[in-house]
Amino acid sequence: MSVMRSIKNKAAIVGIGISSFSRDSQRTELRLACEAIKVALDDAGLTTEDIDGLVKQTDDASDEHAVTSSMGMGNLTYFGECRWGAAPGAMVMRAAMGVAAGAANYIVVYRAVNGSSGRRMIPSMRTSGQMSTSDLLQWTFHAPFGHMSEAGRVAMIVRRYIHEFGINSEQFGWVPVVCREHGAQNPNSMYYKKPFTIEDYRKSEMVVEPLRRLDYYEEADAAAALVVTTAERAKDLRQKAVYVLGAAQSMVPETEELNSYYRRSISGLPETAQVGKKVFSMAGVAPKDIDCVQLDDSYGPFVPMQLEELGFCGRGEGVDFCNGGNHIRSEGELPLNTSGGSLGEGHLHGMNHLIEAVRQIRGTSTAQVEDARLVLVASGAGGPASGLILGGK
Amino acid sequence: MSMAYDAEHPIPMPPILWDNKGFWDGVTKHELVFQRCKQCGTWLHPPRPACPRCRSFEKEWAPSTGKGTVYSFVTYRESPHPAFKAPYSVVLVELEEGVRLVSNMVDVKPEQIFIGMPVEAVFDDVSEGLTLPKFRKVG
Amino acid sequence: MVMEYNPAIPLLRPHIDLDNQGFWEAVKQHKLVFQKCKDCGLLVHRPRPMCPRCNSTEKEWAPSSGKGKIYTWVNFVYANAAYPGIKVPYLVVVVEMEEGVRMISNMYDSRREDIYIGMPVEVVFDDIADDLTLPKFKRSAA
Numbered sequence A: 001m002s003v004m005r006s007i008k009n010k011a012a013i014v015g016i017g018i019s020s021f022s023r024d025s026q027r028t029e030l031r032l033a034c035e036a037i038k039v040a041l042d043d044a045g046l047t048t049e050d051i052d053g054l055v056k057q058t059d060d061a062s063d064e065h066a067v068t069s070s071m072g073m074g075n076l077t078y079f080g081e082c083r084w085g086a087a088p089g090a091m092v093m094r095a096a097m098g099v100a101a102g103a104a105n106y107i108v109v110y111r112a113v114n115g116s117s118g119r120r121m122i123p124s125m126r127t128s129g130q131m132s133t134s135d136l137l138q139w140t141f142h143a144p145f146g147h148m149s150e151a152g153r154v155a156m157i158v159r160r161y162i163h164e165f166g167i168n169s170e171q172f173g174w175v176p177v178v179c180r181e182h183g184a185q186n187p188n189s190m191y192y193k194k195p196f197t198i199e200d201y202r203k204s205e206m207v208v209e210p211l212r213r214l215d216y217y218e219e220a221d222a223a224a225a226l227v228v229t230t231a232e233r234a235k236d237l238r239q240k241a242v243y244v245l246g247a248a249q250s251m252v253p254e255t256e257e258l259n260s261y262y263r264r265s266i267s268g269l270p271e272t273a274q275v276g277k278k279v280f281s282m283a284g285v286a287p288k289d290i291d292c293v294q295l296d297d298s299y300g301p302f303v304p305m306q307l308e309e310l311g312f313c314g315r316g317e318g319v320d321f322c323n324g325g326n327h328i329r330s331e332g333e334l335p336l337n338t339s340g341g342s343l344g345e346g347h348l349h350g351m352n353h354l355i356e357a358v359r360q361i362r363g364t365s366t367a368q369v370e371d372a373r374l375v376l377v378a379s380g381a382g383g384p385a386s387g388l389i390l391g392g393k
Numbered sequence B: 001m002s003m004a005y006d007a008e009h010p011i012p013m014p015p016i017l018w019d020n021k022g023f024w025d026g027v028t029k030h031e032l033v034f035q036r037c038k039q040c041g042t043w044l045h046p047p048r049p050a051c052p053r054c055r056s057f058e059k060e061w062a063p064s065t066g067k068g069t070v071y072s073f074v075t076y077r078e079s080p081h082p083a084f085k086a087p088y089s090v091v092l093v094e095l096e097e098g099v100r101l102v103s104n105m106v107d108v109k110p111e112q113i114f115i116g117m118p119v120e121a122v123f124d125d126v127s128e129g130l131t132l133p134k135f136r137k138v139g
Numbered sequence C: 001m002v003m004e005y006n007p008a009i010p011l012l013r014p015h016i017d018l019d020n021q022g023f024w025e026a027v028k029q030h031k032l033v034f035q036k037c038k039d040c041g042l043l044v045h046r047p048r049p050m051c052p053r054c055n056s057t058e059k060e061w062a063p064s065s066g067k068g069k070i071y072t073w074v075n076f077v078y079a080n081a082a083y084p085g086i087k088v089p090y091l092v093v094v095v096e097m098e099e100g101v102r103m104i105s106n107m108y109d110s111r112r113e114d115i116y117i118g119m120p121v122e123v124v125f126d127d128i129a130d131d132l133t134l135p136k137f138k139r140s141a142a
Helices: A030-042 A065-073 A086-100 A131-142 A149-165 A169-184 A198-203 A270-283 A302-309 A318-322 A352-360 B019-027 C022-029
Strands: A010-020 A051-059 A078-082 A107-114 A206-209 A220-231 A244-249 A290-293 A374-379 A383-390 B033-037 B059-064 B067-076 B088-095 B100-105 B117-125 B130-137 C033-037 C059-063 C069-078 C091-099 C102-106 C119-128 C134-137
Touching: A010 A030, A010 A086, A010 A352, A030 A065, A030 A220, A030 B033, A051 A065, A051 A086, A051 B067, A078 A086, A078 A318, A086 A107, A086 A220, A086 A244, A086 A352, A086 A374, A086 A383, A149 B067, A149 B088, A169 A198, A169 A318, A169 C022, A220 A352, A244 A270, A244 A352, A244 C059, A270 A302, A270 A374, A270 A383, A290 A352, A352 A374, A352 B059, A374 C134, B019 B033, B019 B130, B100 B130, C022 C059, C022 C134, C102 C134
Parallel strands: A051 A078, A051 A107, A290 A374
Antiparallel strands: A010 A220, A010 A244, A107 A220, A206 B067, A244 A383, A374 A383, B033 B059, B067 B088, B067 B117, B088 B100, B117 B130, C033 C059, C069 C091, C069 C119, C091 C102, C119 C134
């Protein structure tokens, strides 16, 4: 038996489904998940009986067995759970590996959250009843000092980035402005027809300095799903296949979840840099070949940082690259988050970025980039990361 | 200005476990100590079971000079927890020994904080059973 | 003998959500209902967001006859292995209803010696607290 050297061109995304984004879905997360999966199956021209693998985000409350018993799936032979904000890229990689290894034929990846309405299931206790080591770090050495919100944790890193590169933090506004422009064109978006200007951004209030409210996401209710299969099977299905050309996950020394304060430099995203190296080398392409990027914009300042780490510009040049918005608009040289992303479409923990990457390659985006052939997706900025390079034939 | 607490809401207590107990025992006695590897002398914070440099499990709690500089900081304009009254700042201090510590300033307004500001450790007996290491400006 | 609850310990209440609300509202009215697909008629329990047969999300709550047979059962005898809020011993049964679905419940006042797999039972409703009614089962006359 020969060892597969890389996942490149072995797997494809053949179906996608995404709900609209809202502040109150009026549905349970499980229902949102099932509905999104149904849309993805219909999109692929498959039935529930075809599905033999499920991949989900670790914290997603919709267990695999609840999904199968609600949707009437048959026998399943492959599962995977992926953690952190890095989950989207990692989930596609997990599914791609599953079909490429012959462990399953058609794998569904799904995500569903009622982040806004809070119609959440009671989180299950870890079997030992203990806190995770990551929670322990935060509760022991950060929380007693009032360092408790996610925005606060990120702000500490952004402060160093501002300090080391002499950034005017008002310039961070171009990322949310452009993401909202893209989202305003997308009927699925929580912000459809609701763009804002750079002046609106500048006037917005600081929540945890140096972060303003418009620098980061709002909670939303939404769900998405996609179907992965082998490149061979993809040929027989109805949609234009979107191939996985590069996939990687990442962790480096002293990585923490948005709390990487204790290593020498904290003003960058070394996990993202590592993802970049691996996916570019696997796909055999370079940053200049990428037609469109879908980056983790749960915190806007992480976008210029990711552009630098992925090699789209030099260290410290990310904010200038985004300045004015022209480079990153859908007509620009490196279109960013064309369905709106977390800041402009809604927060689904990076899954919507993945769905949009597929649409760009298929040519069905609401802010279509001309001749989009290679799209890079990056998830999990500020902690363990992941990424994909997706492409058409 | 120093951190203002809401007396009605308890401050979240740090969970004390075997790996971090030495740090908190020191703080209770108004001493700032950090984990130091017995084998290779590396200073480590936050505490952990083994040394990432030499993989030894042998460690000691070594006293810090308590002196350092502000490496980064944030200012909460909205409080994330009822115990803490906004506005307040949280600093990341780099100690002389090379480790970093998340903390608060005492007698310093948020606007006065800057990266590189020289600071030294002080101890705040904030509530029954809880002392926190904090920092004041030097000079 | 009737199940006894320990007043010092909070009752375990069902987590009611949009998918199972109809079942619990009916129970409060002393009615037993099961989820029925409006499109293909499939009856399912426990409630779920979608019909597993045809994937429709349209459902209704169909009244049950309330009659069934014991499918399997356990008797909690050892307090440390049971819920502290309920005095041991108590019986937990899986009842297979006439309609074909199964549900977990308790015997209202039967003794362990008196029940058996296949025993015909019928539903009764126990108003345990102001905000908690549970369906339970008694030996059926039939």
